[in-house]
Amino acid sequence: MSVSIDPAVAASLRGFEVPEKLGFGSVMAPVMFRATCQDGVWSGGELVPYAPLSLDPAAKVLHYAQSCFEGMKAYRTAGGVSLFRPERNAHRMAYSAERLCMPAVPEPLFMDGVKTVSAYCANLIPANSGESLYLRPFLIGTQPDLSVSASTSYEFYVIASPSEAYHAGNMRVWVERDDARAAVGGTGDAKVGGNYAASLQSIARLKKRGFDQSLWLNPGNRHTVDELSGMNFFAVMDGELHTPALNGSILEGVTRESLLMLAREQGYTVHERDIDIDDLMALVRSGTCSEAFACGTAAIISPISVLGDGNGLYELSAAPGPVAERLRSALLDIQEGRSEDAFGWMVPVDMVNLD
Numbered sequence: 001m002s003v004s005i006d007p008a009v010a011a012s013l014r015g016f017e018v019p020e021k022l023g024f025g026s027v028m029a030p031v032m033f034r035a036t037c038q039d040g041v042w043s044g045g046e047l048v049p050y051a052p053l054s055l056d057p058a059a060k061v062l063h064y065a066q067s068c069f070e071g072m073k074a075y076r077t078a079g080g081v082s083l084f085r086p087e088r089n090a091h092r093m094a095y096s097a098e099r100l101c102m103p104a105v106p107e108p109l110f111m112d113g114v115k116t117v118s119a120y121c122a123n124l125i126p127a128n129s130g131e132s133l134y135l136r137p138f139l140i141g142t143q144p145d146l147s148v149s150a151s152t153s154y155e156f157y158v159i160a161s162p163s164e165a166y167h168a169g170n171m172r173v174w175v176e177r178d179d180a181r182a183a184v185g186g187t188g189d190a191k192v193g194g195n196y197a198a199s200l201q202s203i204a205r206l207k208k209r210g211f212d213q214s215l216w217l218n219p220g221n222r223h224t225v226d227e228l229s230g231m232n233f234f235a236v237m238d239g240e241l242h243t244p245a246l247n248g249s250i251l252e253g254v255t256r257e258s259l260l261m262l263a264r265e266q267g268y269t270v271h272e273r274d275i276d277i278d279d280l281m282a283l284v285r286s287g288t289c290s291e292a293f294a295c296g297t298a299a300i301i302s303p304i305s306v307l308g309d310g311n312g313l314y315e316l317s318a319a320p321g322p323v324a325e326r327l328r329s330a331l332l333d334i335q336e337g338r339s340e341d342a343f344g345w346m347v348p349v350d351m352v353n354l355d
């Protein structure tokens with residue numbers, strides 16, 4: 001690694017205590033990775049103490065939302081610390097950056113960032129199954145200029161948060177028939193801040209109704225299922241696995257892709273297809289759809305116990321169904337090093353001596 005390490009990093013790490021109650025994404029590790037890009041030329045990366053950013057109030061990111069990010073985890077394993085398919089996150093971040101006319105973070109620099117932060121924060125990774133070090137790489141346009149054009153300067157960061165799983169329990173999901181989180185031809189398949197901003201009003205509304213998450217419909221036809229605000233959607237019908245086909249407004253989840261591979265390996269029939277919401281609800285009501293669950297890096301797999309909309313409630317089992325349970329165990333066993341990594345997904349992190 002050609003990463004420079006700020007001499008103050010050691011003291012920041014020494015002075016940090018991991019709190020007993022972690023939650024998700026609210027405890028920040030005391031160090032962060034930073035690199036800059038000016039006119040297309042990237043600096044080397046550096047590891048520095050975690051600190052507020054200094055941004056010009058006219059920075060493009062603050063006005064025109066030139067900002068994309070990733071979500072991934074470093075896992076504690078018997079052999080040390082490993083990342084799960086980090087190259088998939090590097091590729092997706094490059095795709096998101098390109099969609100917003102930003103320079104892609106070169107993959108070696110992205111890897112330096114996530115590996116360096118994971119190595120220096122190894123002692124902060126919680127040990128219980130399902131817990132991990134959540135990594136948040138992000139890229140922002142920093143040029144101070146109010147014209148609507150792409151920034152000439154960028155900053156790339158990786159921050160980290162020792163975390164529990166995002167939503168370990170079952171979820172009550174509201175079918176969002178009014179708002180859309182992404183437009184046809186828009187940025188739904190990129191991981192950009194604006195998509196999440198557009199989802200917040202829906203979430204605030206449904207929380208008042210006693211629900212946890214919005215289920216987004218395709219913004220073009222308003223009738224087929226896309227995904228949840230931060231997770232992909234799966235349903236089990238007659239013992240077969242169904243998930244919406246990628247269509248430009250769905251984020252291609254690393255967990256989604258990995259579950260599809262695991263499910264095929266386990267002998268399940270898998271369908272990537274358009275799922276009509278009214279058909280889905282009828283199949284839940286008749287019992288043909290026996291399980292529905294959401295998946296993502298943060299949530300892993302969370303069962304959906306209720307699908308609701310203005311017309312009524314469609315109840316599923318509150319406990320994880322057998323298919324969700326089997327897939328969740330298979331995935332976590334690989335991520336946490338308990339089973340053979342047959343797909344070669346895990347990337348070990350070289351440890352550093354902090355003394």
Ligand SMILES: Cc1ncc(COP(=O)(O)O)c(C=O)c1O
Pocket residue numbers: 071227228229230231232251252253254255256295296297298
């Ligand atoms: C909108 C959206 N869909 C799906 C996912 C799941 O993606 P992954 O499995 O890569 O975490 C996420 C989380 O990153 C997300 O934000």
